[in-house]
Amino acid sequence: MPELPEVEVVRRGLGPHAVGRTIIGVEIRDPRSARRQAGGASGLEQMLVGTTVTAIARRGKFLWWRLADPDGADTGHALMTHLGMSGQLRVRSRAAVPAHDAASPGAAAPDAAPPDVDLPADLRAPAPSEGPASDPVRHLRIRLALDDGSHVDFIDQRLFGGLWTSPLVTADDGRTSAWGSPDDLLPRDAAHIARDVFDDAADLPAIARAIRRRRAPVKSLLLAQDLVSGIGNIYADEALWAARAHHATPGQALSQVRAHRILRACRAVMERALAVGGTSFDALYVNVDGRSGYFARSLEAYGREGEPCSRCGTALRRQVRSGRSCFFCPRCQRRR
Incomplete structure (x- = not known):
């Protein structure tokens, strides 16, 4: 499923097209x-039509849209978006959306944001990258029509994701709630999610101490969204490889220095993934313009069973723990 870098790529791609736009129509093609x-x-539909998007924020794998009413006042609710296993948000320009169906094969790429829209730096469109366009859209579930004639389509083949509104609450620590948020408010349905390693308000030493208080394997702790959010199977394996840590090492067996090093490795790995648009293994994850991410070409451990470790040349191994595949180097990542 999309992890933090992929969701952040979607947030950055969506911002120039949606922020400042009014939602004038909602078409639910699949109530699920x-x-x-x-x-x-x-x-x-009742909650969204007539509202204006004022910001798009993200914490971990959760994305939400801040909304204002026609008078410009905050509605007190946010539009939650969770991509699940296969969800996509695709922007369709007016020219690319036939009146009968925005999901027509061969639709053109969306237009650029109007030049007079003043957006913060973290919401400006990323530099275009080379790469294959996605497959034709076949699983359109919800369409949001914007006042400039464009559409934002929610596409989800496996139906684990969804869109819904959630009332805003204040972050427990009173600090800016998430990446891209204008204040300390966040949706109630995301309040239980811990801050992620990209968040300026995340206290990595404190997260490291929390990891060390638990007996569970360190990889399971990295995946625990109540400790640190946004890390999934791919980036956990990559970070543990980078930090030379075995996936089954109990949190209590880690020193503070080593636990902190693993968290810094998580951030470094995901920063590199974000720079190349995330990780795409198939057409289920693409950016809002239908392009894939290329970090799969730079993976050191995940999915490389039997291949040589780039550090020591030892064949990488795969173990299954709690139903998850764990890829690691048996020499560089010895269990302590």
């Missing part, structure tokens, strides 16, 4: 993608 919404599909 609005199942978390109070009042179901009709409730989602």
